[in-house]
Amino acid sequence: MADDLFKALADSTRRTILDELAEKSGQTLFEICSRLSMKHQLGISRQAVSQHLAVLEAAGLVETRREGRYKFHDLNTAPLRQITARWLVRDTSGPEENSS
C-alpha cells in the first residue's frame, strides 16, 4: 500500500534512520540507537526506535534478517521509485522553470 510508504517517510526520525542505513547497512537495533544519539543528538528510547523500524519495514523500506540473537536491518530503496513515477510522469531531461 502506498499509504504505508508515505506515512513512513513523514517522520523525521525515520528519515534519519534511513540515512544511517544508507550509510551503513546491516545495523542492529542497538547500533542504530547509539548512532541516533551520538551523531544526531536524538534522545530517544530503544523501544521508540524499534517501533520506527517496524513502520519502515511495513512500508518495505527496511528489510530484516535474523542471526542468533541479532537482527540486522537493511535499506531497500525500491519503494521510493514509485513516488516519482506517480507525478513525474513527464520525465524531464533538464531543470524546469522555477517560478518561486
Add this chain to the structure above:
Amino acid sequence: MADDLFKALADSTRRTILDELAEKSGQTLFEICSRLSMKHQLGISRQAVSQHLAVLEAAGLVETRREGRYKFHDLNTAPLRQITARWLVRDTSGPEENSS
C-alpha cells in the same frame, strides 16, 4: 523545510489532489472539490480541501495565481526530486546529518 514536503505527502486526500492537478492544471477550489466527490467518492467539505491545498502550497507542491474572484492551482513537481535524491544516490559519499 523538507519536513513540510513529507508531511504534505503523508495524507491520501492530498495525494489525490496532486493526481487531479497533474491531470488538469489550473483548477479552482470548487473544481477540485467536485472532482474529489465525483471521481473519488470523497465526501469532504470545501474547507477541508482548502486546508489541504494550503498544506500543499506550503510544501511547494502547489502554486497558486489569482484572477478576479478565482484562484487557480497548479502542480509543481520540482520538490519531489529531492526525495529520491536523498536515498537513491549511487555513490558512497554518505549523507550529511540533516535534521529535517
Add this chain to the structure above:
DNA sequence: ACCATAGGCAAGTAACCACTTGCCTATCAA
C-alpha cells in the same frame, strides 16, 4: 443596489501518532 458565487479565518472536536513505561522472551558466555 441586490444576491449568488468563490474563497478565507478561527474555534472546537475526534482520531491518530510518537513516545514512554513496564514486563516479557530468546540467545550466548561464564
Add this chain to the structure above:
DNA sequence: TTGATAGGCAAGTGGTTACTTGCCTATGGT
C-alpha cells in the same frame, strides 16, 4: 545454572492533525 545482552509486546499519555461548523470578505452578474 546464572547473568548479561538483544529484542519484543502492550497499555497509557501528550501532542499533532484532519475535519467540521459558523461567520466573514471579495468579486461579478442582473
